[in-house]
Amino acid sequence: MSALATKHNAINLSQGFPEFNPPPGLIDKVNESLLGGKNQYSPMAGQMSLREVIAERQNSWGRSFAINPETDITIVPGATAGLFAVFQAFVQRGDEVILFDPSYDSYAPSIVLAGGIPVRIPLNQDFSMPWELLKSSITKRTAMIVVNTPHNPLGLIFSRSDWSMLASLLQNTEILVLSDEVYEHMVFDQKDHVSVLQIPELHNQAIAISSFGKTFHATGWKLGYVTAKAELSAEIRKVYQFLAFAANTPMQFAAAEFLLENPEYETSVSEIMQSKRNFFADGLSQSRFQLLPCEGAYFQIVDYSSISDKRDSDFAEWLTIEHKVAGIPVSAFYQNPNPNQRLLRFCFAKNNDTLQKSLDVLCRL
Ligand SMILES: Cc1ncc(COP(=O)(O)O)c(C=O)c1O
Secondary structure (H helix, E strand, C coil): CHHHHHHCCCEECCCCCCCCCCCHHHHHHHHHHHHCCCCCCCCCCCCHHHHHHHHHHHHHCCCCCCCCCCCCEEEECCHHHHHHHHHHHHCCCCCEEEEEECCCCCHHHHHHHCCCEEEEEECCCCCCCCHHHHHHHCCCCEEEEEEECCCCCCCCCCCHHHHHHHHHHCCCCCCEEEEECCCCCCECCCCCCCCHHHCHHHCCCEEEEEEHHHHCCCHHHCCEEEEECHHHHHHHHHHHHHHCCCCCHHHHHHHHHHHHHCCCHHHHHHHHHHHHHHHHHHHHCCCCCEECCCCECCEEEEECCCCCCCCHHHHHHHHHHHHCEECEEHHHHCCCCCCCCCEEEEECCCCHHHHHHHHHHHCCC
């Protein structure tokens, strides 16, 4: 959709990346790192100064075990690489990995490349968890379940009661829970992000993925980290050593120093994104689109059924080519999309004048 948006000179609300820059103080730190000679390989698991500041924050947010920066955190070149290393480390040939559709597009191919079988089960029609279906989908070959909170594309969060339910289902099993939490610092309306690392019953099975690309509005920097107990992290590192070996050094020093000097930074990310969500949603309330709830991340799902009966991929193309606004058809996140679903995902991490220009178009439809 981004390529189509460029070709037709459309406003691009499709791919998930911010239109604005990382905080200037962080860019200064990167410049200082580059000029200060921080330009060679980092240790495999990442710069200790960064792992320490991450561990300190995670422990202050409440975790079910004390995060040890030495053994439990591995810095990686972006969440995608972290996900890939985790699947390679724990999925053996023929193992099943349960995903909930709609699901982020890198999971299934990475599982297949590890020799595993993605078992993609759809969320309920109202996007709540399909607990009965999950129960019946767990087999002796289930190695892992993937959760994504806050969710791409839905913008929904996995609640404490969802976690309790999952933990009780996985009691007395060794099934791992991989929780993709790249939007952990974009949660709205005083709701809480609940990490898999906060669930005591899952502490031996939990792996969390984070992305500085998202948290710093710097998706092009490709920097993230994987957190899990030492025994699990050791296995992940065995793969990671030969996948990338290390993430880029100047960004790691810069991130560590910036976070140390800005203890409240993450809170500001939710505030920025919530004001964008509100701006976009208020504008769309004047349109014929129906808005689905958005609790986190930077995506607004809209139902366009009162505007058109086209399938979502056709509608997305038509909107891009004819009206110069690009979104993503939600069917792209399914193995078996429902042909009657009329949903589009818009990314609202854009400057307000861009959002306003898109609203001017969307409200005329
Ligand atoms: C749910 C989810 N996981 C992972 C990623 C990839 O993150 P990174 O850019 O750090 O590899 C994205 C990026 O859009 C995402 O939306």
